[in-house]
Amino acid sequence: MSEGWDREAFRAAYVADGGTPASARSYVSYLNRAERVLEGLPEGGGSGLIDRAERLPVHVWGGERERRDSLAALRCFVRLAGGVAATPPAVIREDRDDRLMQLLRDAQRIGAEYYRLTGKPLGVTGEIAEYEAARALGLTLCVARTPGHDAIDPANGDAVQIKGRAVARDDRYRGMCPAILCDADVQVVVLVLLDRTTLTAIEVWRTDIAAVRRRIAGLASARRRAEGVLAITQFTSIATRVVPPVPSSSPVP
Structure with a gap:
């Protein structure tokens, strides 16, 4: 799974989408957590991956806040994975x-x-x-x-x-x-x-x-x-x- 998780591309796409560098750093850290949690799941991307992640119990994330923020980062990653927006x-x-x-x-x-x-x-x-x-x-x-x-x-x-x-x-x-x-x-x-x-x-x-x-x-x-x-x-x-x-x-x- 990790081969497709290009942190720098995600960071650039996130900032291009209107985010700040500081919040991009936070999202990357939560994206790392999401990847660790999802390592044992079957391969798959897009909404299917998010659906599977959402069905996981809270305790595997380490708490409700960690689950919430990791899922938010994952959704953002999937949404932006197609590349940087064309608008400056x-x-x-x-x-x-x-x-x-x-x-x-x-x-x-x-x-x-x-x-x-x-x-x-x-x-x-x-x-x-x-x-x-x-x-x-x-x-x-x-x-x-x-x-x-x-x-x-x-x-x-x-x-x-x-x-x-x-x-x-x-x-x-x-x-x-x-x-x-x-x-x-x-x-x-x-x-x-x-x-x-x-x-x-x-x-x-x-x-x-x-x-x-x-x-x-x-x-x-x-x-x-x-x-x-x-x-x-x-x-x-x-x-x-x-x-x-x-x-x-x-x-x-």
């Missing part, structure tokens, strides 16, 4: 990013209107948080199902995990952050606090993954340690508020 990569990325931002602006508007009509969230908080973080910090959003991270900081190549929470503007620090993937290959974690009535960013906080890991390791709750869950105030205590910027003389909550 820069054009693909530019068109994709423009369209993505427009869709997220539309989702933000629709989500806010839905909340005004029903008093309930529409379920697009994570996507809107990614949009607001990318817009505020100049990040490049990754393609869907990129293992472990949501964006790349083009200034330094850091992989960024983005978390979002819709909150009341006058009580924004109440509640919990979404679960953080502490074992992901990322350098930065960003938390976006959205106004639940408008889905616009109230604040954006940024910290490094090492600080998050230390804070989670010190939690008293074994369940929250395992799930990677921090209270909003716990996250802000180890992070820097980047939107709006904190004046040098002002204390941070």
Whole structure:
């Protein structure tokens, strides 16, 4: 099977398809895991290979997350195995990013209107948080199902995990952050606090993954340690508020 698994061709095709070099590296590592798991299966390619892989039990992958990300890499490999797209990569990325931002602006508007009509969230908080973080910090959003991270900081190549929470503007620090993937290959974690009535960013906080890991390791709750869950105030205590910027003389909550 391994004779057909050309990593460099896959990496080039993935980047040409609009992915980033960092996420391509992550996908190659999960592709390696998929190959090891599938070594004992009969030869075959395309959707047949994916179908057989999907039927394998979770334990052979080493866990649900490993199974999910390995299958995502495998599907991407099969889809791109035919070669690099004819359209220049820069054009693909530019068109994709423009369209993505427009869709997220539309989702933000629709989500806010839905909340005004029903008093309930529409379920697009994570996507809107990614949009607001990318817009505020100049990040490049990754393609869907990129293992472990949501964006790349083009200034330094850091992989960024983005978390979002819709909150009341006058009580924004109440509640919990979404679960953080502490074992992901990322350098930065960003938390976006959205106004639940408008889905616009109230604040954006940024910290490094090492600080998050230390804070989670010190939690008293074994369940929250395992799930990677921090209270909003716990996250802000180890992070820097980047939107709006904190004046040098002002204390941070």
